[in-house]
Amino acid sequence: MKFKKSLNLVNVAPSAPPTDTCCTSEDRHSDNSETIPDDAVGHKTEFIVFGMDCSACTNTIEKAVRQTEGISQVQVNYSTGKMKVVALEEAVFEKLPATVERLGYTLEKVQQKGNVRTYSIEGMDCSSCALTIENHLKSQSAVKHVSVNFSSGKMTIEHDNTVEDIIKEVSKAGYKASLVSRNRSGEVKKGKSGINRVVLSGVLLLIGFIGSYTGVSEFLVNVIYAAAIVLGGYKPAKSAFYAVKSRSLDMNVLMTAAVLGAAAIGEWFEGATVVWLFALGNILQEMSIEKTRNSIRSLIDLAPPEAFVKSGQQLIRKPVEEISVGEVIVVKPGDKIPLDGEVISGESSVNQAPITGESIPVDKHLGDSVYAGTINEHGSLDIRVTKLVEDTTISKIIHLVEEAQEQKAPTEAFVDKFARVYTPIVFILALSVMLFPPLFIPGTWGDWFYKGLELLVVACPCALVISTPVAIVSAIGNAAKNGVLIKGGAFLEIAGRITAIAFDKTGTLTEGKPSVSQVIATGTTEGELLSIAHTLEEYSTHPIAKAVVGYAKAKDFNALQGEKFRNIVGKGVGAVIGGQEYFAGNLKLFQALNYPVRELESQIDHLQQEGHTIVIVGTQDKILGVIAVADSVRETSVKAVRDLHRVGISQVVMLTGDNEGTAKKVAAQTGVNRYFAELLPENKVNSIKQLQDEGYLVAMVGDGINDAPALATANLGVAMGGAGTDTAMETADIVLMADNLEKLPHTIKLSRAAIRVIKQNIWFSLIIKATALILIFPELLTLWIAVISDTGAALIVILNSMRLLRIKN
CATH class of the missing domain: 2.70.150.10 (Calcium-transporting ATPase, cytoplasmic transduction domain A)
Structure with a gap:
């Protein structure tokens, strides 16, 4: 995942001319240029500057570029590695790469794009609303690209016209847009006009209802109902107009058609009741959905907007x-x-x-x-x-979480496809019921028209469409607050179905900081043994090698002069020291060298059974000694494994390159019920495949770097310690931000709860729709009951999904 950097323009005083020597730490972080205002006159462009190794370089480049004919302003920013230039003519920019290249730097022009901005949208209560806005804006010539995400309430749009123009166009479609400023939540300040209209519409409905029973003329009562319809139905009707114009068939279209139909056959009370219930339901849905969206927006406001800088x-x-x-x-x-x-x-x-x-x-x-x-x-x-x-860990978390919200889970994609087919079918069925039965079946035209209107209302699949995304957003928001990044609904669903979890041992189940526990010198002195081991392991990044080097340094045994270093994969290392080739590695290495190690086997076996990893040092002809290294088990790992068993994970597996004895001891200490020992890197992948062949859905937990092949092979890759490494955040499907496993059981529990909630929502929505459809023809359903079944079901689904926000670790 790449994160775009923007140019920071900093007002600082110019420094002394550059020299060949590197600048001081204070100079290194200053940008020596004047700020170029956004309204600067002339042609503007940006370049990426390669080769700057200190802030003094900015002076050199700025002076050379400023002397170029036609350049009016220039500003080089060391921190971002960018140069902003204003010229009288665009042709001047073509001269700059050669000018800067002569100074020892290279330029790359930043490709200018249209204005890509993010807006927060108020008023969407299902994904059909998002589609309506998208289709409407796509018809605007100034809009290059637009994407509206219902779950996050955000719209990303590339456009050439002004922000006010975009806000106006969104307003035409019946929604409210607000520009999201950088690193702020962009939360829309709620207006009360919608609520006031609903309240007034309800008051008029009540007045009309009372008037109909107190002798008020029918005409006046109908006028009051009509006023209630206009007040409560203004927003849905406006949205319906633009939805039809954009060739979208959303709930606003269906409801508006139903209300107009009710008015056409004289059912003014029914029409007013439908409008009021629909508008009230929408407001309640919006309020509920905003709570789930705010679970993410609250992350954005974590970091303060200002800081005290030392000068x-x-x-x-x-x-x-x-x-x-x-x-x-x-x-x-x-x-x-x-x-x-x-x-x-x-x-x-x-x-x-x-x-x-x-x-x-x-x-x-x-x-x-x-x-x-x-x-x-x-x-x-x-x-x-x-x-x-823009590159801070919290910024990346926000970026990843917002991306996760936009990733549709398989269930959500299926429901959306179902709704796209279901809605037009029921819409056509409703028209058919209005037109054809009166021709063949006895009964008034008005009765069948009314049944068709009821079908129009029932055709709204709002509860069904909203059943999955709100649950996913709630679960992802809960996880993010608890230090877990789930990168999309698909991974959330997989996590909920996991039956086996495989852990890398070193650094995951254990501390990853092994230490030397024993040194056995057999063919030389302890000092010479440690000096040779120090030489052999000095350039290795393996934790065990680092432990040996650290121990030798602590004992003041320095490395010797070595050459021809080589890595023997899965076995150890070798190098030539003083004309003789030496090796440091495991038992397999010296067995491959055909060296008889029988005299040390009992000691080695004993150490391994106690959980030590063994490093043997020697030549092809002689063993110089053995270094025993041990790693301690994390306390949090023991608790995490216990909790994973408790939440129903049937197989908790450990993968390690260590020997059988060490693996057995760590397995006993941590509580894993299975382990694979003495694995080469590629064997970890085979172990994952073996578990999958046995019928398990497997999650692999590692550090996101060394375990990349196994993470990719597993059904779900989980990286830990994401707060300290960008690689972990980018490679895994789920990231545990802390460097421990405490949050993993919570993630599994949360994912399973999300799957249960999604299933509950889908079945509830389908049952309500089916019941409403069945009750239409025995004339047990009224228009207003149909509206309650639709908006009420949607509200219940939202509230059920919001329970996921309250699941605690």
């Missing part, structure tokens, strides 16, 4: 959008951290629950990473900014 001995308050990478911000006790960064001064406890879902604050010291949106609880912190506002 010498002063603190300057600046908008977060204007803060560059490398600047130092100060966060006082009790304040939220505004940007991702690294602590350079101070100590404190930070509440990371908004990002990771961890309930216990984490101590932060010099060099530790902190995240935007988290809360500094105690001491003051000086933080060097490491990411621009």
